[in-house]
Amino acid sequence: MIEAPGIPLTLLAFVLVIGPLVFIHELGHYLAGRWFGVKADVFSIGFGREVAGFTDKRGTRWKFGWMPLGGYVKFAGDMNPASQPSSEWLALPAGEREQTFQAKPLWQRAIIVAAGPVANFVLAIVILGIFAASFGVDRSPAVVGVIEPGSAAARAGLERGDRIVSLGGRGMDEFSDIATFTKIRPGERVSMEVARGAETRRLDLTIGKVTERDRFGNSYEVGRIGIGPGARVIERVGILEAPLVGIRQTVRIVSFTFETLGQIITGRRSVKELGGPLKIAQVSGQSLALGPLELVTLIALISINLGFINLLPVPVLDGGHLLLYAIEAVRRRPVEPQVVEWAFRGGMAVILALMIFVTLNDLGSFGVWKNLAGLIG
Structure with a gap:
């Protein structure tokens, strides 16, 4: 049995896993937005107060937040979480308004939103393809x-x-x-x-x-x-076939994830198997202790899961935006702002509740609750 890595190594591994995945995800949004002429005001890795950053020649602020649990791209004109047109947006000069996210056609907005999860899948396909070409x-x-x-x-x-x-x-x-x-x-x-x-x-x-x-x-x-x-x-797998192998393996992992999630929802699998940031940090530290190949493999797996989760039709997530765009396409008019606002509030409540639940699960898997019960008893 291998000794578990210490807290410093675990924290380092967590940053090495989550940091690149968040960057790749947000880079997908950023590049798609730039392709369609949308100006990005902020590209942030992490939330909260800025620790370090710089502003490029296009006026985009690239920064690191002190809480490395996610990230975001703030496009020009995004004056509310749901990216809905507002009186402030309408007050912008025509030239500036043309460079905003809300000014773009529905199909372009959908591509910009979907580009984040797609970038995560592409990263996994590249990693798995390289492994296939290297090891067969x-x-x-x-x-x-x-x-x-x-x-x-x-x-x-x-x-x-x-x-x-x-x-x-x-x-x-x-x-x-x-x-x-x-x-x-x-x-x-x-x-x-x-x-x-x-x-x-x-x-x-x-x-x-x-x-x-x-x-x-x-x-x-x-x-x-x-x-x-x-x-x-x-x-052995050739260079040309490797991407196809990466795609097939990614599809297989997505299918595996979908099935296990379905088993949890239907009660065939325990909800205790759901893990959160603490569990990811633990597994990251253990993978780093086993070697770089294991860590890169974990990055590919988490990248697939990050792309999959973000496509779930929950407001606040990318999938929630895409669901609203699909409704807009069918109705041929945007969903009413008040409906969008309440949907995003509900989505945020669901995400926060899930984060609390998986964190409690993680603490339970580490034996925290048993130890507390022993102290109380």
Whole structure:
């Protein structure tokens, strides 16, 4: 077991992970806005009082805030959180008003908003593509080569040489697909289609539950059926194919995230698995302690999740803006300002409540509440 990193290393790792991801996200907004001729007044990494910064020749203030938990781009004319036209905006000279976010057509505003999450996905695709070109891709076929005695696979009647065609109605092209499917479904009963020689059989499988511990002593309950591949196949990937591999892996991770979120919402997975900034800081420190490759891998994973979360249709998030733009496109007129204002207030309340909840979850996972209970008792 590896000793957990100290607080200084954890804080450094957190900044190394969150800082670049926030910068890339906001850079997506900034570059899209600049492409369409929107002036940016402020580009901030972090919130709160400015720690350091400078103003470029275009009049944009680039700065760092003391609280490194996010960032923002303030475009010219953004006089309220919902970027709605106001009397102050109407009072601007025509030339200045033309360079504001609100003056742009709906489709341009939508692209500017979507560019942030897209930038996060692009970063992940680049990282995963570089890894694929550098280390190859595991394309082991979904053929059973090893069966653990007494495992879920053994109880279901699987045999060596079987090719798993599908699990739960989902096609299994590679062995890694089996691991991805079963990992988030401990204890679930699924139908399995197996090719055995010239025959195709249907078997019922109850995925086993296994508690795994990482090198820092953290434990996780995962699903496992107890099989290994017949032959390990690692294929080299060319420079031209690498981006396509990065895209496929990013789509797979988004699908994995969507499924696990759905399991939490439906109660099939505990809400205690939701983590916040403190958990990200802990995992960042542990990844840095394991080496730069692990840290970069974590950056790719969090970048995907950051892009995914920001696309959720919650006012305040980018997805909330896009939802309002979609409504505007259908109605062919903007949503009423008072409706937008209340929607953003509600969205902010939801985000703040979620932040408090995940922070309490994080503290619980660190044993804070148990220790307090012990002191009180």
